[in-house]
Amino acid sequence: xxxxxxxxxxxxxxxxxxxxxxxxxxxxxxxxxxxxxxxxxxxxxxxxxxxxxxxxxxxxxxxxxxxxxxxxxxxxxxxxxxxxxxxxxxxxxxxxxxxxxxxxxxxxxxxxxxxxxxxxxxxxxxxxxxxxxxxxxxxxxxxxxxxxxxxxxxxxxxxxxxxxxxxxxxxxxxxxxxxxxxxxxxxxxxxxxxxxxxxxxxxxxxxxxxxxxxxxxxxxxxxxxxxxxxxxxxxxxxxxxxxxxxxxxxxxxxxxxxxxxxxxxxxxxxxxxxxxxxxxxxxxxxxxxxxxxxxxxxxxxxxxxxxxxxxxxxxxxxxxxxxxxxxxxxxxxxxxxxxxxxxxxxxxxxxxxxxxxxxxxxxxxxxxxxxxxxxxxxxxxxxxxxxxxxxxxxxxxxxxxxxxxxxxxxxxxxxxxxxxxxxxxxxxxxxxxxxxxxxxxxxxxxxxxxxxxxxxxxxxxxxxxx
Numbered sequence: 001x002x003x004x005x006x007x008x009x010x011x012x013x014x015x016x017x018x019x020x021x022x023x024x025x026x027x028x029x030x031x032x033x034x035x036x037x038x039x040x041x042x043x044x045x046x047x048x049x050x051x052x053x054x055x056x057x058x059x060x061x062x063x064x065x066x067x068x069x070x071x072x073x074x075x076x077x078x079x080x081x082x083x084x085x086x087x088x089x090x091x092x093x094x095x096x097x098x099x100x101x102x103x104x105x106x107x108x109x110x111x112x113x114x115x116x117x118x119x120x121x122x123x124x125x126x127x128x129x130x131x132x133x134x135x136x137x138x139x140x141x142x143x144x145x146x147x148x149x150x151x152x153x154x155x156x157x158x159x160x161x162x163x164x165x166x167x168x169x170x171x172x173x174x175x176x177x178x179x180x181x182x183x184x185x186x187x188x189x190x191x192x193x194x195x196x197x198x199x200x201x202x203x204x205x206x207x208x209x210x211x212x213x214x215x216x217x218x219x220x221x222x223x224x225x226x227x228x229x230x231x232x233x234x235x236x237x238x239x240x241x242x243x244x245x246x247x248x249x250x251x252x253x254x255x256x257x258x259x260x261x262x263x264x265x266x267x268x269x270x271x272x273x274x275x276x277x278x279x280x281x282x283x284x285x286x287x288x289x290x291x292x293x294x295x296x297x298x299x300x301x302x303x304x305x306x307x308x309x310x311x312x313x314x315x316x317x318x319x320x321x322x323x324x325x326x327x328x329x330x331x332x333x334x335x336x337x338x339x340x341x342x343x344x345x346x347x348x349x350x351x352x353x354x355x356x357x358x359x360x361x362x363x364x365x366x367x368x369x370x371x372x373x374x375x376x377x378x379x380x381x382x383x384x385x386x387x388x389x390x391x392x393x394x395x396x397x398x399x400x401x402x403x404x405x406x407x408x409x410x411x412x413x414x415x416x417x418x419x420x421x422x423x424x425x426x427x428x429x430x431x432x433x434x435x436x437x438x439x440x441x442x443x444x445x446x447x448x449x450x451x452x453x454x455x456x457x458x459x460x461x462x463x464x465x466x
Contacts, residue, residue, distance in 0.1 A: 019038060019061075020038075021038060021039050021040040021043050022037050022038055022039065022043075023039065023040075023043040023046055023047065024040060024042070024043055026040040026042070026043075027040065028040060028061050029041055029060070029061055030044055030058050030059070030060065030061055031058070031059055031060070031061045031064035032047060032056050032057060032058055033057045033059055033064060033069055034054070034055055034056050034057050035047070035051065035054075035056065036312070038061065039058075044058055065221060066221060068110060068221045068223055069221055069222045069223060069224070070082055070109065070223060071091055071223060071224040071227070073091075073092065073093040073095070073096065074090075075093075075095075075096060075100060076093050076095045076096065079093040079094070079095055080093060081093050081096075081109055082094070082108065082109050082110075083096075083097060083106045083107070083108065083109055084106060084107050084108070084109045084111075084112040085097075085101045085104045085105070085106050086104070086105040086106065086107060087101075087104040087105055088101060088104065091109055091223075091224075091227060092106065109223060110223070112227075113223045113226045113227065116226055116227070116229075116231075117217065117218050117219075117226060119231055120214060120217050120218055120226070120229060120231070121215075121218045123214065123231060123232065123234055124211055124214045124215045124218065126234045126235060127207065127210075127211045127214070127234060128211060130234075130238075131207070131234060131237060131238075131239060132204065132207060132208065132211065134238060134239040134240075135200060135203075135204050135207070135239050135284070136204070137241060138200065138239055138240070138241040138242070139197055139200055139201060139204070141241040141242075142193060142196065142197050142200075142241070142242070143197060145193065145244050145246075146190065146193045146194065146197070148246060149189060149190060149193065149244075149246065149247065149270070150190065152246050152247050152248075152249075153182065153185075153186040153189075153190075153247060155249070156182055156186075156247065156249035156266065157179070157182050157183070157186070159249055159264075160175065160178055160179050160182055160249070160263075160264070161175070161179070163175075163263065163264065164178075164179075167263075174263055175263070178263055178264070178266075181266060182249075182266055185247070185266060185268055186247075188271075189247065189268055189270045189271070192270060192271060192274055193270065193274070196274055198423065198425050199425055199426065200284075201425070202420075202421040202423070202425035202426075202427055203284045203285065203427060204284075205404075205421060206406070206419075206421070206427050206428075206465070207284060209404055209465060210465060213465065214229070217229055228292070230290065237283060239283075239284070242273055242274065243273060244269075244270055244273045244274075245269050245270075245273065247266070247267065247268035247270065248266075248267055248268075249264060249265075249266050285427065285428040290464075291430055291431065291432045291462055291463070291464050292462065292463045292464075293432060293434055293460060293461070293462055294448060294461045294462060294463055295460070295461040296434070296458060296459070296460050296461075297327070297329065297330045297458065297459040297460075297461070298330050298457065298458055299317060299325075299327050299330055299332065299457040299458070299459060300330070300332075300457055301317065301319045301325065301332075301457035302319065302320065302455070302456075302457060303319050303320040303439065303454055303455060303457070304317055304318070304319055304439040304440050304452035304453065304454060304457055304459070305318050305319060305320060305346075305439055305440060305454070306318040306344075306346045306347045306398075306439075306440045307347065307440040307441065307442035307450055307452055307459070308347040308442060309442050309443060309444060309445075310442060310444040310450055311444070311445075313328055313329050314326060314327065314328045314333075315327050315442070315450065315459070316347050317347075317440075317452070317459075318343075318344050318346065318347050318440075319457075320343065321343060322337060322338045322341060322342065322343050322344075323335050323336060323337050323338065324336050324338070324344055324347065327459075356405045356422050357373070357374045358371050358372065358373060358374070358379060358422070359371065359372045359373070359374065359376070360399050360401070360407060361399075362396035362397055362398070362399055362409065363396070364395050364396060364397060367383065367384060367393070367394045367395060367396070368381050368382060368383045368384070368394075368396070369381065369382040369396050369399065369407075369409055369420075369424075371407075371424060379423075379424070380423065380424035381424070382396075382409070382418070382420060382424050382426075384396070384411070384418070385418065385426045390429065391411070391413070391414045391416075393413045393414070394411060394413060394414075395411060395412045395413035395414075396409050396410065396411060396418075397410045397411075397412050397438075398410040398438075398440060398441040398442075400441060400442060400443040400449070401443070402443055402447045402465075403445075403447055404447075404465075405421070405422040406419060406420065406421055406422065406427070406465075407419075407420045407421075407422065407424075408420075408430070408441070408443065408449065410438055410441045410451075412438055415431075415435050415436050415437070415438060416429050416430060416431045416435060417429070417430040417431075417435070417441070417449065417451075417464075418430075419464065430449070430462070430464050432460075432462060434451075434460045434462075435451055435460070435462075436453065437453050437454050437455055438451060438452075438453070438454065439452045439453055439454030439455070440452040440454075444461075447463075447465065448461050448462065448463055449461070449462045449463075449464050450462075
């Protein structure tokens, strides 16, 4: 079946990319907002009768994105919430208003969501007009500093050799040693600046992704997504460009007591200056990544070793046995015995590929992730970002890629996931109390992260970019 995004319309799609009914091959004309199913007019009755025990809401396919999706009541599961309790700050149904929330002030849920959409819109404007702009200016400022640092170190290197030629041959050893000091310090400072610039660029990219996602909430009809969104106080958040004092090289004219002391000195405070705005970078990470538990699924399997990429509510699961299981909403609906008679090691879906076509491999023996291009040429290595000091070890295992070409690496030593951009720049750690004893990891088509506990058979589904 051909696939399109929610924004696409069957009348505007090319003949090579038309949308088919999920039950036949005819063109889609209707949509069930409850089941998320695309249907033709003749198959609506079949769809409703096949799931007669659950509620359905059939709308025109063109109007599917404009139909408010009311959340189910957490207390009265058969009813939907169209009211909002101002006292308890939760959505409620008509039964709630006469029982648990009796005499509480209530408003229409759509009115409350429209108010919150305005707040989200203001936050999005601040992200675009202030915070992202400040970050871009900081990147430009650091890049300018980088060029100045290169020139200063080049001059320092020239001065070292010029001074060395004036000295007797006996000081050649000291000249070479001091030259190496300049080279090492230069390489260190430039590498620090380059890495920090690339790191901030990666964060800016993730922040723009976050801004786009937030912006979609201002027009979404999925009211629960709007209510679930946690507002941030961004007006007090700024990203200040760092002040860097340039490296300096002093030529000492004092009488020599020790040859190495008389040759000169080299100083740089760039590493210390870069530490000053580390808190700003951490704030950006907190904006770009806020982990939310969307769903917990009990499979009742003893162990889970691997997950195939989920499709809607179904996922293929490999356990510590000679079968693979198709799980739908926690129930095993299909079981396949391995023809080899041995336990399957891993699962994969052929239609899920990394967008930038890189080859990504985890090497737990060397504690690193290795990424090559499609021709096998090394692009980059990732060693766990241990210099940040959060963890002392790194044990990579499962790898997944999302729709933005970000790479997610499972770290079994620390019960977390490392989020990297396509160039291996660290963005943030994905952590949550439910991420414990990791057994497997996968990614669905909505960029939700599925993580299975090895013992107990529980699968937890997370949003990690908001």
